[in-house]
Amino acid sequence: MKSGKTGIYELDEDEEGFPRLTAVVPKELASGFINNKRETYKFRFDKCFDQPASQDEVFQHVAQPVIDNVLAGYNGTIFAYGQTGSGKTFTITGGAERYVDRGIIPRSLSYIFSKMESSPGLTYTFHISYLEIYNENGYDLLNPKHEAAKLEDLPKVTLLEDSDQNIHLKNLTVHQANTEEEALNLLFLGDTNRMIAETPMNQASSRSHCIFTIHIVSRETGSATIRRSKLHLVDLAGSERVSKTGVNGQILTEAKYINLSLHYLEQVIVALSEKNRQHVPYRNSLMTSVLRDSLGGNCMTTMIATCSMEKKNMDESISTCRFAQRVAMIRNDVMVNEELDPKLLIMKLRQENKDLRDQLALATGEQLQDELTEDDIQWCEDAVQRYLEDSDPHSYLSLGPDLRKIQACFKIMKMRILQRPAPVQPQPIPQPESTPDVGPYSKTELKKLKDLLLQRDNEINILII
């Protein structure tokens, strides 16, 4: 956080070193506030980003820690809250003009896929869904028919609750993304389909809530345990009050729905922040129902409050800061969402069953009579192969007490010996046709010796003469 004054706002640190935002209300604005005598408002946050903060800085501080936890199997939510035009969409999705303006969603996708590539011991599967909530109705932004139809013509996304009170969303498609590019294409498709309309406050105001969700399944290689987690990236509709915008007709209806759903969101957040509160009113709105497992309980929630620095928006900015303070009071108990993969679990149990039968046979001295299965024979093949390939002369073939397996392994080895090609016999070196060599000397050497002998005899004869 940068310290300093930004017009009527001041950024510094409180006594405990936390970033603090102080809003100093100018006299001419004070009458518009509920407590019109109050002149300064102080808010404490985990982090404050001043106007020049880069998208990368925001991503690193806000999103990266949440994503690291999501990849480790926890649920995570990041949502942007603030009045229209304060930068929610810019923060969550990003600006379209420059690459450096990419927001939290595309950066999260890049980060997640790069993490996946650098974790060879883990297998990840990613699925993506993109939900828009408009006038309290849910619509699938990734529905293939979306481009051709009006939003209202699409099948509505509805809530279903199972006997364990888990929420399921009917008509919301979930798409697998194997690469960053595929995931970005889904984001692009959803953003293209997003409903936008004009209001007097903003030419391209988003009047709906959008929830981009990355569903992650991970498993360590060879493990039967799978982890399921999800990351919700939420771009809320503008939080400004209706009276401020001076709108009517359809836009007024929309604004009322937005205000109501944000009010219910606030109610849930207030309930979650009260220590001994038993009932949390999640069911009041579609958004709180969808985010039920993502606002409190088993989830890491991060809220980004976007504020306008302009004087005329000061009461909205203070209201946004108040909301953010309440969210900061929620304490969640997070746990990894682990479960066993049914297929791997069955395989594991079958193996355990077999081991137990083998042990029983060993204990009772009784031999198993039924035929070995194809899997058993393959197991024997592999065991023999490993044994033969092992260059250690002291290695042994461990087969357990099952006589059938021992016999199968012997049979496999015998087959391998029988099927081995006959060893190549060394061929005799062809010799020139002549008398065979005698003794340790070759014929050439013998001839040389005979010649030498003859020469010596001649020399002796000459000397005698």
Ligand SMILES: Nc1ncnc2c1ncn2[C@@H]1O[C@H](COP(=O)(O)OP(=O)(O)OP(=O)(O)O)[C@@H](O)[C@H]1O
């Ligand atoms: N940090 C920023 N840097 C540069 N431009 C920004 C920044 N934040 C917002 N903007 C620009 O301000 C305008 C409004 O921002 P944005 O659409 O993100 O607001 P919003 O809060 O999502 O509004 P709405 O509620 O209407 O969706 C956009 O043109 C956006 O590009």
